[in-house]
Amino acid sequence: MRKPCCDKQGTNKGAWSKQEDQKLIDYIRTHGEGCWRSISEAAGLHRCGKSCRLRWINYLRPDIKRGNFAQDEEELIIKLHALLGNRWALIAGRLPGRTDNEVKNYWNSHIKRKLVKMGIDPNNHKLNQYPIGPQTQHVVPPRNVACKLRVSSTDNDGVSDAASYLKDETLAAGESNLDLDLSIAVPSSPIKNIEENQKKTDPTLLLFR
DNA sequence: AAATAGTCCAACCGCTATCGG
DNA sequence: TCCGATAGCGGTTGGACTATT
Incomplete structure (x- = not known):
């Protein structure tokens, strides 16, 4: 059984703060998407890479269309x-x-x-x-x-x-x-x-x- | 106004696929 | 070819919000 990726001590979980969002947005705008684990570290986020990826893909990406489905x-x-x-x-x-x-x-x-x-x-x-x-x-x-x-x-x-x-x-x-x-x-x-x-x-x- | 039930959605978890050494 | 690390996916959960009683 493989260890969960997010069981590190000091790793944030739960809802993202605005500051965390901004850090991730800023980092990806500058450096682009890449290895999520390194993005998380390099952006100064105490999140696992998986969490960063999910947050970006599901919420922060600029081309996300929000609101009701037509x-x-x-x-x-x-x-x-x-x-x-x-x-x-x-x-x-x-x-x-x-x-x-x-x-x-x-x-x-x-x-x-x-x-x-x-x-x-x-x-x-x-x-x-x-x-x-x-x-x-x-x-x-x-x-x-x-x-x-x-x-x-x-x-x-x-x-x-x-x-x-x-x-x-x-x-x-x-x-x-x-x-x-x-x-x-x-x-x-x-x-x-x-x-x-x-x-x-x-x-x-x-x-x- | 308070309690309860129902709904929505962001985020997490566990698994598989893929890739590189 | 094998193995570990990582990405990606689908299922599930938990909390916030709203409607109903």
Whole structure:
């Protein structure tokens, strides 16, 4: 069992002070990102490197978009989650200015609950047999569809393939745009078939049509 | 006004992947 | 090839805040 990286005596934990934030910002502005452990020491922060990295990535980075998620962002998260599962970093990578932590929190606190209310299982995007809430009459009969899309957790190649495919798609479309149509145009691609299948039948996607 | 419940989100923890010696 | 250090990721927690009773 490896030692935890943050068990040093004298290492700060908990909420960051404004002074600590400023030290980290100043240091990264001057020297750029690099080895987080050395950044922490060089910036005079009594924090572990991990903590510095997290603080920078999730809060201090200048390109972070803060505030509520737009409807199109929410739709994109749902689509990507149906495709990629809990790969928050990959999903966040498709949402400019959003972090994996933010997407994960938003999923757990908003979207998940919303889907449950609609009678959709947020884990596999399938309709539950006994939906909760009044909106369930809009959805189609349950079909085992989204699960076909999910790549098994051990099949990392499949996931990364899907992700890289998505990346190519967006690059072609322009990085700043939220390309909500994630259909894939390569003939004979198994992913395309999955996507098309999903388009036809995934209840979570039907809700946004 | 106080107590309690619910919600949100920043931060931590533990694990795996990757890299360099 | 092996091993240790580090980065990165996803799950979880805890505290602050808000709503409800």
